[in-house]
Amino acid sequence: MHAQDHRALGNRLDLFHQQQEGPGMVFWHPRGVALWRVIEDHIRRRMRRAGYREVRTPQILARSLWERSGHWEKFGEDMFALEVEGRALAVKPMSCPCHIQIFNKRVRSFRDLPMRYFEFGAVHRSEPSGALHGLFRTRGFVQDDAHVFCREDQVEAEVRRFCRIQTALYADFGFDEVEVRFSTRPEVRAGSDDVWDRAERSLEAAARAAGLDPILQPGEGAFYGPKLEFHLKDRLGRSWQCGTVQLDFVLPDRLDAAYHDEANGSSRPVILHHAVLGSLERFIGILLEHHDGHLPPWLAPEQVLVASINKEAAPYACKIEQALADAGLRVAFDDGPDTLPRKIVEARERGIPLIAVIGKREARERTVALRHRDGRQEILELAQAVARIAEAATGPVG
Structure with a gap:
């Protein structure tokens, strides 16, 4: 099974699995x-x-x-x-x-x-x-x-x-x-x-x-x-x-x-x-x-990861997470001990298109360091960041 096979992608993105006890059936994950x-x-x-x-x-x-x-x-x-x-x-x-x-x-x-x-x-x-x-x-x-x-x-x-x-x-x-x-x-x-x-x-x-x-x-x-x-x-x-x-x-x-x-x-x-x-x-x-697993932001199971990179930034990162969730976005949160590069790699592996990085500077200045899937980075005030992420994650008009 090659890496672009939907079964491999489904496993990597933690979307679904199949097993012998349900032949031809699908177990859908959250x-x-x-x-x-x-x-x-x-x-x-x-x-x-x-x-x-x-x-x-x-x-x-x-x-x-x-x-x-x-x-x-x-x-x-x-x-x-x-x-x-x-x-x-x-x-x-x-x-x-x-x-x-x-x-x-x-x-x-x-x-x-x-x-x-x-x-x-x-x-x-x-x-x-x-x-x-x-x-x-x-x-x-x-x-x-x-x-x-x-x-x-x-x-x-x-x-x-x-x-x-x-x-x-x-x-x-x-x-x-x-x-x-x-x-x-x-x-x-x-x-x-x-x-x-x-x-x-x-x-x-x-x-x-x-x-x-x-x-x-x-x-x-x-x-x-x-x-x-x-x-x-x-x-x-x-x-x-x-x-x-x-x-x-x-x-x-x-x-x-x-x-x-x-x-x-x-x-x-x-x-x-x-x-x-x-x-x-x-x-x-x-x-x-x-899409090779890289679903557009409006389809991604989790549209944005809020990544806190130290304990001092965690309370402000929680506030960011809540603001994004209140805006109707699907948000993942990571305040674990891993380094920022590792958190970014894991987010990309999970198909999360946007990453809001929160460190000491962001907590002090009340800003968000936003990283896009294409590598672009920008520093935004909180309200701007919520608006920018919401705009990027907006799907086609239904």
């Missing part, structure tokens, strides 16, 4: 959860601003639901199944049938559409042990799963809306090169050829209206509909498939989703399945390798 929450909250803000409403659905459902949706026939061998009190159940591998249940719980009108749901949905898939690979391939993971229930004439506007979200979010995380691919009907699929013709025409037209020029991938669509795949290029030139937009005429029919149309009749909605990152675990692995 610093890893801090990173996770920053990513999740940033996506949540973007989605809410775009009109999506957050939901949460069960982990275990009756197998009969997955049979009706077609997932059991397609993915049954890869699902965790169990029986409780004589009833066949299954752990969810994806969230789409669950979101349809929420849509179906009320009588819907054409005036309600489009309805946009999103969920950070924990899912599980029985991946073969030989396929498991750190955060890139796990048995338990969380998807940023979104579904839009709309009319067919609303598809174009909804695809354009979501493409804007994706482009902004990828840029936020440092990915500027994005390739889009258009995946068409697979050999094994649900729905008639007429339905697929309609779905493929509609999604391709929406993609082009959104300014995309997708590369054709014949036969790579989902079993229920065609999809757009968004591939990110990292600093090493590798391509990673992350986001998807899938157009679905099949599941609304299979799971009896309906709304009252303008003629006071009953019509099926169209479903757009969306994900920006796909698996959050996998994306964090990609992100760590893309």
Whole structure:
């Protein structure tokens, strides 16, 4: 395992680990959860601003639901199944049938559409042990799963809306090169050829209206509909498939989703399945390798280290720590006996981008010696230092 491997970086940065007692699962450490929450909250803000409403659905459902949706026939061998009190159940591998249940719980009108749901949905898939690979391939993971229930004439506007979200979010995380691919009907699929013709025409037209020029991938669509795949290029030139937009005429029919149309009749909605990152675990692995562990200040689990270099400076250093924490920053504190060079090395090893050095002079003059990741140093008054660090650690507007 090389030093730039996300598993080595995760260990060095104390973010997560995996072990034999949880095959294909992840143990997230406090610093890893801090990173996770920053990513999740940033996506949540973007989605809410775009009109999506957050939901949460069960982990275990009756197998009969997955049979009706077609997932059991397609993915049954890869699902965790169990029986409780004589009833066949299954752990969810994806969230789409669950979101349809929420849509179906009320009588819907054409005036309600489009309805946009999103969920950070924990899912599980029985991946073969030989396929498991750190955060890139796990048995338990969380998807940023979104579904839009709309009319067919609303598809174009909804695809354009979501493409804007994706482009902004990828840029936020440092990915500027994005390739889009258009995946068409697979050999094994649900729905008639007429339905697929309609779905493929509609999604391709929406993609082009959104300014995309997708590369054709014949036969790579989902079993229920065609999809757009968004591939990110990292600093090493590798391509990673992350986001998807899938157009679905099949599941609304299979799971009896309906709304009252303008003629006071009953019509099926169209479903757009969306994900920006796909698996959050996998994306964090990609992100760590893309930045070689040196995450930008807004993402870093700890954004600034307050390093006291002698006992006399410790009380003032504590005051600095509190001021930075009060400003909403994620702060680490070190008043141990190590030398300043050693503290700086350890902070860099932990991926902390900013270091506030506090010694006798700083305590006496009520200043902060601020060191940046790129080697720049500056002496600032306390209020200036808090403002400068807060500015450096501010992320993209969500």
